[in-house]
Amino acid sequence: MTGSASKDDSRDDAAAVAAALAGKQFGFDALMEAHRSAVFRMVRGYLDHEADALDVTQDSFVAAFLSLHRYDPARPFRAWLLRIALNKCRDWTRRRAVRRLFAFALPIEDAAHVPDAQPDPEAALKSRQEVARIHAAIAALPDTLKEPLLLCAMEGLPQDEAAAILGVSRKAVETRIYRARQKLSHLVEG
Numbered sequence: 001m002t003g004s005a006s007k008d009d010s011r012d013d014a015a016a017v018a019a020a021l022a023g024k025q026f027g028f029d030a031l032m033e034a035h036r037s038a039v040f041r042m043v044r045g046y047l048d049h050e051a052d053a054l055d056v057t058q059d060s061f062v063a064a065f066l067s068l069h070r071y072d073p074a075r076p077f078r079a080w081l082l083r084i085a086l087n088k089c090r091d092w093t094r095r096r097a098v099r100r101l102f103a104f105a106l107p108i109e110d111a112a113h114v115p116d117a118q119p120d121p122e123a124a125l126k127s128r129q130e131v132a133r134i135h136a137a138i139a140a141l142p143d144t145l146k147e148p149l150l151l152c153a154m155e156g157l158p159q160d161e162a163a164a165i166l167g168v169s170r171k172a173v174e175t176r177i178y179r180a181r182q183k184l185s186h187l188v189e190g
Contacts, residue, residue, distance in 0.1 A: 009034070009078075010076065012034065013034065013076075013077035014073055014077075015027075015030075016028075016030035016031045016034070017031065017068060017071060017073065017077065020065065020068055021068055021069065028065060031061075031064075031065075031077070031081075032061060035077070035078055035081050036057070036061075038078060039057050039060055039061070039081060039082065039085045040053060040054070040057045041154055041155065042082055042085055042086070042150050042151065042154060042155050043056045043057050043060065043085050043088070043089055044135070045135070045138050045139075045146075045149075045150040045154050046086070046089040046138075046146060046147075046150060047089060047092065047093075047139060048135060048136055048139040052092065055092075056085070056088050056089055056092050057085070059088050059092075060081070060085035060088045061081075063084050063088065064080075064084050067084070076161070079157070079161055079164065079165055082151065082155065082157075082165060083165050086147060086165070090143070133188065134184075134188060137184055137187040137188050138150070140187060141180055141183060141184065141187075144176060145176050145177075145179055145180035145183060146180065147162075147176075148162050148166060148172075148173045148176045148177050148180070149176070149177050149180040149181070149184075151165060151166070152173065152177055153177065153181075159173045159174055159177075
């Protein structure tokens with residue numbers, strides 16, 4: 001992305017935010033159109049299931065639009081929105097852990113009647129299986145390694161911007177990305 005494209009994007013975001021704050025639907029639409037794919041990619045990288053990623057992406061936009069009056073126009077809109085999405089991913093992960101605890105409370109005889117939501121492995125193409133394996137490996141990374149990897153490697157954010165989102169130094173982001181890649185190679189190969 002060139003410097004002028006980034007400035008154009010910032011102006012477009014500022015105009016869309018102003019329109020949305022004024023209650024104009026086209027402002028919300030423009031923000032969704034401009035940032036939906038980036039938010040979904042980051043959330044999909046964080047979570048292991050596409051359907052969950054769609055839900056969390058939607059929740060992220062709802063939360064952002066409800067908090068739009070707190071957005072600081074001096075900062076990049078996408079970074080602000082990705083921070084909200086990251087928090088939604090963390091919330092979802094915590095809720096899933098609680099649900100998993102209650103799921104084990106079912107009597108064992110009822111467990112046989114619970115349908116498996118996973119697709120049949122024989123029906124999946126090899127390339128889809130490999131992509132799923134990589135997504136699972138990314139999702140299995142500790143949050144401290146997963147978050148900078150998703151923001152920089154998958155979303156293409158500069159390390160300085162990722163550091164600001166995560167509240168750590170640029171060097172910490174660089175180190176965590178290196179460690180995440182090492183761990184990913186072990187997880188994927190193993």
